[in-house]
Amino acid sequence: MAEPASGPATPTALPVGVALRIEHATVAYDGTPALQDVDAQVLPGETVALIGPNGAGKSTLIKAVLGLVPVTAGTITVLGKPPAAARRDVAYVPQADTLDPEFPISVAQVVLMGRYRRTGWLRRPGRADRRIAAEALAQVGLADRAKARFGTLSGGQRQRVLLARAIAQQPRLLLLDEPFNGVDALSQDALLTAIAVLKRRGAAVVISTHDLTLAHLACDAACLLNRHMYGFGPVHDVITPALLRATYGSQALELRGDRVIVAHPIANRHA
Numbered sequence: 001m002a003e004p005a006s007g008p009a010t011p012t013a014l015p016v017g018v019a020l021r022i023e024h025a026t027v028a029y030d031g032t033p034a035l036q037d038v039d040a041q042v043l044p045g046e047t048v049a050l051i052g053p054n055g056a057g058k059s060t061l062i063k064a065v066l067g068l069v070p071v072t073a074g075t076i077t078v079l080g081k082p083p084a085a086a087r088r089d090v091a092y093v094p095q096a097d098t099l100d101p102e103f104p105i106s107v108a109q110v111v112l113m114g115r116y117r118r119t120g121w122l123r124r125p126g127r128a129d130r131r132i133a134a135e136a137l138a139q140v141g142l143a144d145r146a147k148a149r150f151g152t153l154s155g156g157q158r159q160r161v162l163l164a165r166a167i168a169q170q171p172r173l174l175l176l177d178e179p180f181n182g183v184d185a186l187s188q189d190a191l192l193t194a195i196a197v198l199k200r201r202g203a204a205v206v207i208s209t210h211d212l213t214l215a216h217l218a219c220d221a222a223c224l225l226n227r228h229m230y231g232f233g234p235v236h237d238v239i240t241p242a243l244l245r246a247t248y249g250s251q252a253l254e255l256r257g258d259r260v261i262v263a264h265p266i267a268n269r270h271a
């Protein structure tokens, strides 16, 4: 693995249409690198899977794209801007949302929160914002639950509501952190359909996942991570036994013939 360049570099010109460009990026917590020398790009309308074991740095990369964790070498450019400057056009669906299920808030109100990034927190959302939020909720198949209390929904339904909140933001880049963990098949289908619609509208999508089947189903490209990048490119070129073995270690893989059935998420050999 090549050593990253020392010190933040000046980003090279962004080709027209690149939604996310990561160039030899190192991301660190308190000076300790969690992820080194990542080099990838995502085009509008393209979906990229971040794949790697627990502690590999998938969430860290997502946080760096949001501008929440510093890039200490290389660069990350989001929609032609530094990450923190692009947040208005970037939606994020976290792994386990910070919304307290006991908090008395309706499903419709959660989705409407997606509009605040556009309207600002001081302005009341208008009729157009409510329409956009209602359409987003319909897109994830939960229009009939608009008035329900968020906390009364199942885990899968809550995840769909959080995706609707992200859709209502009308993002150009959508970041999803393990969106399918503990989600029932119906909700999985609804999430996949909603993601496909966003893609068709030209949004770029990045999904952190342990699920290789999902990566094959929903993603154009994959980025294999385990503190370093072990591969980036079209799914069929990158999700291969050899590269998965390099990323996870062979004990972590279940093979059938030459096909990887499962890559166990807990295999972080560097931790």
Ligand SMILES: Nc1ncnc2c1ncn2[C@@H]1O[C@H](COP(=O)(O)OP(=O)(O)OP(=O)(O)O)[C@@H](O)[C@H]1O
Residues within 6 Å of the ligand: 029, 034, 052, 053, 054, 055, 056, 057, 058, 059, 060, 061, 265, 271
């Ligand atoms: N706030 C933090 N401060 C210091 N170190 C952190 C922080 N957050 C994560 N790390 C470390 O960074 C490394 C990468 O963690 P990260 O959560 O990005 O991995 P991940 O691939 O998303 O894992 P998982 O699949 O378990 O969610 C881990 O070693 C973790 O302990």
